[in-house]
Amino acid sequence: MTRKRASDISASDLGADDHEARLARVAAAIAEPARSRMLCSLLDDHARTATELAVVAGVGASTASAHLLRMKELGLLRLAAQGRHRYYALAGSEVARALEALLVVAMPSAPLPPFVPGTPPPLRLARSCYDHVAGELGVAWHDRLLALGWLGADAVDYRLTPTGKEALAALGVSPEHTRRRRLAYPCLDWSVRRPHLGGALGAALLELGLARGWLRRQPDSRALDVTAKGWRQLDALFGLRLESLDQPSAARLKATSG
Amino acid sequence: MTRKRASDISASDLGADDHEARLARVAAAIAEPARSRMLCSLLDDHARTATELAVVAGVGASTASAHLLRMKELGLLRLAAQGRHRYYALAGSEVARALEALLVVAMPSAPLPPFVPGTPPPLRLARSCYDHVAGELGVAWHDRLLALGWLGADAVDYRLTPTGKEALAALGVSPEHTRRRRLAYPCLDWSVRRPHLGGALGAALLELGLARGWLRRQPDSRALDVTAKGWRQLDALFGLRLESLDQPSAARLKATSG
DNA sequence: GGCACGCTTCGCCGGCGAACGAAACATGCC
DNA sequence: GGCATGTTTCGTTCGCCGGCGAAGCGTGCC
Numbered sequence: 001m002t003r004k005r006a007s008d009i010s011a012s013d014l015g016a017d018d019h020e021a022r023l024a025r026v027a028a029a030i031a032e033p034a035r036s037r038m039l040c041s042l043l044d045d046h047a048r049t050a051t052e053l054a055v056v057a058g059v060g061a062s063t064a065s066a067h068l069l070r071m072k073e074l075g076l077l078r079l080a081a082q083g084r085h086r087y088y089a090l091a092g093s094e095v096a097r098a099l100e101a102l103l104v105v106a107m108p109s110a111p112l113p114p115f116v117p118g119t120p121p122p123l124r125l126a127r128s129c130y131d132h133v134a135g136e137l138g139v140a141w142h143d144r145l146l147a148l149g150w151l152g153a154d155a156v157d158y159r160l161t162p163t164g165k166e167a168l169a170a171l172g173v174s175p176e177h178t179r180r181r182r183l184a185y186p187c188l189d190w191s192v193r194r195p196h197l198g199g200a201l202g203a204a205l206l207e208l209g210l211a212r213g214w215l216r217r218q219p220d221s222r223a224l225d226v227t228a229k230g231w232r233q234l235d236a237l238f239g240l241r242l243e244s245l246d247q248p249s250a251a252r253l254k255a256t257s258g
Numbered sequence: 259m260t261r262k263r264a265s266d267i268s269a270s271d272l273g274a275d276d277h278e279a280r281l282a283r284v285a286a287a288i289a290e291p292a293r294s295r296m297l298c299s300l301l302d303d304h305a306r307t308a309t310e311l312a313v314v315a316g317v318g319a320s321t322a323s324a325h326l327l328r329m330k331e332l333g334l335l336r337l338a339a340q341g342r343h344r345y346y347a348l349a350g351s352e353v354a355r356a357l358e359a360l361l362v363v364a365m366p367s368a369p370l371p372p373f374v375p376g377t378p379p380p381l382r383l384a385r386s387c388y389d390h391v392a393g394e395l396g397v398a399w400h401d402r403l404l405a406l407g408w409l410g411a412d413a414v415d416y417r418l419t420p421t422g423k424e425a426l427a428a429l430g431v432s433p434e435h436t437r438r439r440r441l442a443y444p445c446l447d448w449s450v451r452r453p454h455l456g457g458a459l460g461a462a463l464l465e466l467g468l469a470r471g472w473l474r475r476q477p478d479s480r481a482l483d484v485t486a487k488g489w490r491q492l493d494a495l496f497g498l499r500l501e502s503l504d505q506p507s508a509a510r511l512k513a514t515s516g
Numbered sequence: 517g518g519c520a521c522g523c524t525t526c527g528c529c530g531g532c533g534a535a536c537g538a539a540a541c542a543t544g545c546c
Numbered sequence: 547g548g549c550a551t552g553t554t555t556c557g558t559t560c561g562c563c564g565g566c567g568a569a570g571c572g573t574g575c576c
Contacts, residue, residue: 019298019364020295020297021294023294023297023298023357023360024288024290024291024293025289025364026360026364027294028285030281030282030285030289031283031286031289032286033282034534034535035282036278036279036285037278039281040278040281049553050553050554051551059535060535060536060537062553062556063536064553065554066533066555083544084542084543084551084552084553085553086554091363092363094363097359098356098362098363099281101356101358101359101360102281102284102285102356102359103277104352104356105334105349106280106281106284290564292564317564317565318565318567319523320523320525320565320567320568322523323523323524323525324524324563324564327524341574342521342572342573344522344523
């Protein structure tokens with residue numbers, strides 16, 4: 001039989017501009033659980049060493065090495081050798097974008113207030129998405145800014161209202177001064193199927209939270225911790241409370257935070 | 259060994275909200291060449307029968323049936339039974355979006371004037387991307403607007419020049435009135451790796467084309483037909499000709515000057 | 517009803533590729 | 547130089563998955 005399988009592609013085929021075959025190869029590179037774990041862990045744009053990724057994937061070093069090589073050659077990963085460590089990272093933002101798009105379809109459609117009795121992964125509460133805040137907290141924050149009238153939503157992108165401009169300036173946030181970048185727009189989240197705040201403003205808020213000690217990055221993860229002080233300030237400044245987060249998860253949150 | 263593979267996931271695992279595993283399963287569903295061919299052929303939002311898809315994939319009917327079942331159960335496809343035919347289609351726009359995102363990373367960076375001697379699928383010629391025009395036509399139109407000096411490109415977003423403003427107003431297009439939305443920006447396309455025109459202006463042009471009978475939507479598809487009148491008008495108003503499309507880029511540029 | 521057709525189910529085969537361990541290679545620290 | 551550590555290469559084993567054909571439903575047309 002002459003049918004091609006994903007792996008049959010040899011050098012002689014590379015000339016064929018065959019989008020479907022290329023698509024299949026890229027998808028296959030993501031398809032293995034070990035590799036998908038690596039890729040997900042790299043979604044935060046941190047670079048990780050081969051052994052770190054082996055642990056993440058739950059496989060031996062040799063196996064991980066093979067996986068990493070494969071993904072690198074497919075253009076999914078880029079490699080930076082540093083001393084005797086070799087750091088792997090996502091090759092570019094298109095890769096991250098593709099992964100997130102896949103995650104959107106991968107997550108089941110219904111279970112949006114997922115209401116799973118199981119413990120939620122910390123990633124769901126608060127995490128960074130590129131350079132802004134996502135997860136339950138990100139969504140709630142986004143909603144509060146709209147509710148407070150700081151953001152206007154009459155188009156695809158958000159607009160900073162005079163009130164919002166003033167209020168944010170008082171916090172030392174004036175994202176319009178940054179370079180030409182979309183100021184604020186709804187960024188769809190895969191974990192909670194609702195938008196959070198992307199763009200320069202979103203980035204400024206994450207930075208603010210980190211600088212003021214409201215949020216703390218968990219080492220080597222996109223997960224964010226909300227400090228006790230953080231909850232107080234978020235409540236005082238934005239009216240953001242634990243209870244105002246998605247109910248089922250709010251209950252879970254209460255237990256985990258100080 | 260207790261490691262999980264893509265296929266080991268059983269009903270008992272479904273409760274586990276394990277994004278990486280779900281990601282892997284979805285990716286695996288795309289990963290096989292036969293399936294990726296089916297999916298690509300469905301990117302136009304046409305529904306196709308199982309046998310049609312079997313032909314597209316280049317496999318037997320039974321094999322195709324198994325593939326289709328699998329993708330349907332994963333939520334990639336939706337099924338509409340009609341008489342003795344069973345029509346399969348992409349389950350939703352998120353699926354299309356994920357596929358397009360994957361195609362962007364899958365397509366090699368260089369080979370952009372694809373120059374495949376084979377006939378280009380109609381999707382490649384002209385199709386809608388959200389609410390604006392993509393495909394070869396979209397790219398060419400985008401290029402013409404820049405070449406005519408109607409659009410200025412000194413930043414991420416495009417700026418409407420006075421000339422352009424006037425010319426478009428004469429056509430009844432004044433997209434600035436729909437403010438609060440990005441006016442115009444380059445939107446990357448997977449089929450032709452070059453930007454076409456997104457934003458309010460892109461949407462306005464598509465609307466214009468449809469209203470004036472230059473373009474017609476194919477039923478149940480994102481593909482666009484360009485009418486004879488459409489070609490005449492596009493040539494007269496924008497200097498856009500049929501010959502200038504679907505050629506290696508050198509020829510494309512030369513043909514469209516003036 | 518009966519035949520044709522579309523599609524799916526079943527059973528089998530062959531091969532890709534994922535996993536591991538051991539050994540080779542590279543780098544850095546003492 | 548030696549040793550420890552990080553990473554890759556090699557060789558082997560094993561099982562999932564894609565492929566087909568034949569047979570089993572279901573639908574529609576004479």
